[in-house]
Amino acid sequence: MPSELLKGFRLLDLSDEKGALCGKILADLGAEVIKVEPLEGCATRRIPPFLEDIPHPDRSLYSIAYHAGKKSVTANLASADGRAIIAELAAHADFLIESLPLGHLDAIGLGYDALSKRNPRLIYTSITPFGDTGPGKDYQWADIVTWAAGGMMHLMGEEGEPPIQMSLPQAGLHAGGEAAVSSLLAHYPRQIDGLGQRIVVNMQACIVWTLMNEQAMPILHGNYLSRTGRHVGSADARRKMVYDCKDGHISILVAGGVVFGASTKALIDWMGEHGFASDWMRTKDWISWVPGLFMKMTEQDYREIEELESKIQQFLLTMTKREIYAVGLKRRIFLAPVASVADVAADEQLKARDFWVSVPHDTIGKTLTFPGPFAKMSETPIGATTRAPRIGEHNEEIYRGLLGLTPEHLTKLRASGAI
Secondary structure (H helix, E strand, O other): OOOOOOOOOEEEEEOOOOOHHHHHHHHHOOOEEEEEEOOOOOHHHHOOOEHHHOOOOOOEHHHHHHOOOOEEEEOOOOOHHHHHHHHHHHHOOOEEEEOOOOOHHHHOOOOHHHHHHHOOOOEEEEEEOOOOOOOOOOOOOOHHHHHHHOOHHHHOOOOOOOOOOOOOOOHHHHHHHHHHHHHHHHHHHHHHHOOOOEEEEEHHHHHHHOOHHHHHHHHHHOOOOOOOOOEEOOOOOOEEOEEEEOOEEEEEOOOOHHHHHHHHHHHHHHHHHOOOOOHHHHHOOOOOOOEOOOEOOOHHHHHHHHHHHHHHHHHHOOOOHHHHHHHHHHHOOOEEEOOOHHHHHOOHHHHHOOOEEEEEEOOOOEEEEEEOOOOOOOOOOOOOOOOOOOOOOOHHHHHHHHOOOOHHHHHHHHHHOOO
């Protein structure tokens, strides 16, 4: 059953991959999400990879995932009749999200000022690469451009090597998530005064927010973090953070002090039982050992860290991720297996939480496994996902049922290329 959270509310989705997640979130919450596509389909349908490596608008895994739960109509924005259809849909909508080039919808009569005159309740959310003011407002975007301009890319990669891109494009996912949150924030005052508003999401700013504490470093400390690859910490107190094991990688933070000292000691005790710990490691007071934090690193500290990390690496290579994690939990060691996508799919905790859901997809003749609700709610649960729509699958339902157009009118609109 669909969620009751946003039941009765309607979102008009005119976005591409910059806003696909926004519509998905609102659809999961129970809103009717109408995906407006060009006649040839949204550009997201051409994003690889494709199911079974067969290129087709209905087989893009991106589209299958992020348009699940939505309805699809087609409209040609280059046509006066197509634009009139969109304006009519907006008059019946509670939310609108768009990610077209800045000013494009204003120029064709579908901007916020025009649409809100007819529908003052409309919450109109625009996703832009760099905002709608300032010298960069007309800059073009790509995932790597936004990731770089937001600063996060500077921190990604190995020390001494060029920065690298995130392997999974996600600038648009951050922007879509923020668009959903900001749209729902605007929904609250609208429930009080009945008025919508214009929202502008700046993708660059969304990426800046992923920096969290890093962005404060220059202001508070006069320096900044740099690429450290598998390591974490400052230049003079760097620790290896990711180690190899038999079947992948393990993340372990080895440090001293009240918080981490007990974990480090537990790890060394375990290593010692298997002959991988030197005498000094077993006898050292790890609670008091905090070089680089409250005391300056000495040459001995550097030598000890190098030897310790080497011994840890040798030890972990004797076991699998599952074996290391099981013992780590029992011994209360700060470690975590680096999960692959296959590991996530087989994760026992997610399975126990009934996280995965099966979605019949008659378009491709398969039942697919989808991530389930992002939250469990006792009184207003998030509903089941339905499959992604085919291009224009809901033209009849929306144009006839919602807008009241006659079959003859629809025939003329199709013949003219408006829908």
